[in-house]
Amino acid sequence: MGDPDVVTVSRLPGVLLVDAQDLVLQRLRQLLSPYPYALHFARDAIQALHVMAHCEVDLVISAAHLPQMDGPALLARIHQQYPDTTRILLTGDPDPRLIARAINEGEIYRYLNKPWDDQELLLALRQALDHQHAERERQRLGLLVRQQNTELKALNVQLQRRVAARTAELQQTADMLDLAYEELKHSYATGAELFSLLVNQRLPPAKQTNRRIIELVRAYCTIQGLDAIFQRDLAMAAALHNIGKLSWSDQLMTTPADLLHHQQRERYRAYPQQSESLLMTLEPVQDAARLIRHHQEHWDGTGFPDRLRGEAIPLGSRVLKLAVDFIELQCGLILERRMNSDEALVFIRKYAGRLYDPQLVEGFIQVCSVYLCDVTLGDPSVRVLGTRELAPGMILARNLNADNGMLLLNAGKVLNLPLVDKLIAFETMEGARYSVFVKLPREEAVGA
Known part of the structure; x- marks a missing residue:
C-alpha cells in the first residue's frame, strides 16, 4: 500500500x-x-x-x-x-x-x-x-529523478575530485618539466632522460621501457668500446625515441604492434618521423633525432619511414632497433605474447639479415649476456630446442613456462625420458610450441 x-x-x-x-x-x-x-x-x-x-x-x-x-x-x-x-x-x-x-x-x-x-x-x-x-x-x-539527481550530484562531486587530482597531477608534471628545463640548460642528455621517464609514466609499470633501453644502449657502447659522442647521441635517442607517441591514447600506447588495425598501424608507422620533427628544432639533439627517424628501418629495406636498406641505415639506428625490440618483446609491445629475455634474443637472431644487421646481432647477444643476469643464450653450452629435440640428461638453463605464464619446470631440472614425454604431450594439448633452453651434458657440449 x-x-x-x-x-x-x-x-x-x-x-x-x-x-x-x-x-x-x-x-x-x-x-x-x-x-x-x-x-x-x-x-x-x-x-x-x-x-x-x-x-x-x-x-x-x-x-x-x-x-x-x-x-x-x-x-x-x-x-x-x-x-x-x-x-x-x-x-x-x-x-x-x-x-x-x-x-x-x-x-x-x-x-x-x-x-x-x-x-x-x-x-x-x-x-x-x-x-x-x-x-x-x-x-x-519523480522518485527515480530524485535518485538520479542524487547519483548525479555524487558523480559530480567525484568528478570534481578527479579533476582536482588530475589538475594537481598535471601541475606536478608541469613542475617536473620546469625542473627538467632548467637541467636541460646544463645537460641535454640528463634532460632527455628525465623527459623520457615522464613520457613512460603513462604506461603501466610492466610496459615501461625507456629506462631499460637507455641503460642497455649505454652498456652496449661501453662493452663495445664506442666513443663518447656516439654514446651520448645514442643514449639521447634511446631516451626520446618514442616522443612521437605523446599524442596517442593510453589504449594505443599499450596495444601490441601486431594487433593494430590498419588506421592504427599507419599512425604507428609515423611515430619515428614525428619524434624527429619534434626534436629537430633543438640543435644539440639533432644527431639523436636522425637516429630516431631511422630506428624502425629494416635491414632488408621493408621498414619505415624511408625504407632504407643495409648500410644506408645509420649505425646508431641499427643498434637502437636491437635494443628497442629486445625490451619491447619482453613487455608485450610488439607481439601479444610477452617473451623472456632469452626468447627475445632468439627472435632477434631468427630475423638477423631481415630486420636486424646480421653483423651486430651476435655482439648484441653477448652484451646482453654480460649485462643481464637472466640471459643464458650467450653461454656456449646452452641450446634452444623444441620439445621433440630434448634428450635425457639435458639440464634446464632457465625456467620453462607455458604460454599462459604457468611454471612448468624450474631451471636446473635434469630431464629424463618420462619428463620429456610429458612435455611433448602437454605442448600438444595446449597447441603451443615451446622453446626450451637447456644445457647439454658435459661430453656433448665439448663435442659441439
Whole structure:
C-alpha cells in the first residue's frame, strides 16, 4: 500500500466494495465479476479496515450509511492510513453535508448516486484506476529523478575530485618539466632522460621501457668500446625515441604492434618521423633525432619511414632497433605474447639479415649476456630446442613456462625420458610450441 512502484507488480487491481446491504453487494459482484479486478467485500467499516490491512486494495467504493461508522468517516480513515488508495462514495442520500464531509475529510475521487447507472459506474471505476496508475507512475518517475539527481550530484562531486587530482597531477608534471628545463640548460642528455621517464609514466609499470633501453644502449657502447659522442647521441635517442607517441591514447600506447588495425598501424608507422620533427628544432639533439627517424628501418629495406636498406641505415639506428625490440618483446609491445629475455634474443637472431644487421646481432647477444643476469643464450653450452629435440640428461638453463605464464619446470631440472614425454604431450594439448633452453651434458657440449 502506498508504494509508488506498485504499478510495476503484475497483479489485478484490488477493488473493495463496502455496503451494509447484501443485495447491493451481490449486484456489484455481478456487474464487476466479468472484469479484471480482484474483488473484496465488506458489510461494515470494521470488516473494511480488516480487508485493507490484509489485502492489496487500489480502490474503495463505500456506501454512505454503514453500521458503527458511516461512509465518509470510513473513507477519511482510509485516506489517513492508505493515502494512495482511490476512494469513491456511493450514496442515495442527497444530504450535501454528508457529501461535503466525504470530499473534505475523505478526499474522495468522486461520488455516485444510488441507484447507479451500470455504465457510469464502470466508467468511473476505470477512470479512477487510470488516474491512480498515472499518479503512481508520476510518483515513481519523480522518485527515480530524485535518485538520479542524487547519483548525479555524487558523480559530480567525484568528478570534481578527479579533476582536482588530475589538475594537481598535471601541475606536478608541469613542475617536473620546469625542473627538467632548467637541467636541460646544463645537460641535454640528463634532460632527455628525465623527459623520457615522464613520457613512460603513462604506461603501466610492466610496459615501461625507456629506462631499460637507455641503460642497455649505454652498456652496449661501453662493452663495445664506442666513443663518447656516439654514446651520448645514442643514449639521447634511446631516451626520446618514442616522443612521437605523446599524442596517442593510453589504449594505443599499450596495444601490441601486431594487433593494430590498419588506421592504427599507419599512425604507428609515423611515430619515428614525428619524434624527429619534434626534436629537430633543438640543435644539440639533432644527431639523436636522425637516429630516431631511422630506428624502425629494416635491414632488408621493408621498414619505415624511408625504407632504407643495409648500410644506408645509420649505425646508431641499427643498434637502437636491437635494443628497442629486445625490451619491447619482453613487455608485450610488439607481439601479444610477452617473451623472456632469452626468447627475445632468439627472435632477434631468427630475423638477423631481415630486420636486424646480421653483423651486430651476435655482439648484441653477448652484451646482453654480460649485462643481464637472466640471459643464458650467450653461454656456449646452452641450446634452444623444441620439445621433440630434448634428450635425457639435458639440464634446464632457465625456467620453462607455458604460454599462459604457468611454471612448468624450474631451471636446473635434469630431464629424463618420462619428463620429456610429458612435455611433448602437454605442448600438444595446449597447441603451443615451446622453446626450451637447456644445457647439454658435459661430453656433448665439448663435442659441439
